[in-house]
């Protein structure tokens with residue numbers, strides 16, 4: 001595999017998604033794969049795929065190749081989802097960070113990227129970092145006391161990252177995720193994923209629909225949290241319009 005071949009794979013997806021004028025992709029030998037990311041500047045989505053883990057790109061295994069392709073497709077799905085929004089909805093979401101609508105949008109976008117990329121380039125649970133309990137513990141921790149020391153944005157972003165970890169685990173390792181946990185945990189996680197799947201089939205949503213999705217998803221997560229901890233959990237999401 002060469003950079004040229006990777007670029008060709010990305011190019012073909014960009015054509016399929018009609019993204020040629022809105023995306024710039026770059027393969028970065030100084031970044032690790034897990035540092036792959038996308039940043040929006042103006043009307044262009046700049047995507048960086050880290051390839052530092054692969055010392056010699058020409059000699060990578062089929063699994064590694066599958067993994068890079070999965071990352072390329074994943075990031076391009078984010079770009080596609082973003083540009084599929086109506087201008088007005090897009091502006092509203094960008095300008096209303098840390099709201100239910102912003103949260104609903106972010107997690108549905110992530111669900112869609114993991115789900116679809118995995119249908120084309122299937123990955124296994126081996127690719128996951130950490131273990132099953134980490135996700136559960138993170139949510140449990142959020143119900144235990146007011147989290148401080150960081151900015152509201154960092155805490156909101158951390159909450160989003162826990163949700164994202166839950167989603168990827170559900171997609172790659174559903175059986176283990178739902179094994180050996182309390183009934184409430186299983187019920188909450190299942191409900192959360194059902195709500196995502198339902199909205200996924202209706203994408204792109206309007207701002208109002210993202211807002212109501214965000215509200216439903218938070219109440220699904222609250223099923224995981226003991227009654228006495230619900231209030232503090234809600235506070236710790238740092239979603240501004242959650243009450």
Ligand SMILES: [Zn+2]
Nearest residue numbers: 074078110113
């Ligand atoms: Zn993503």
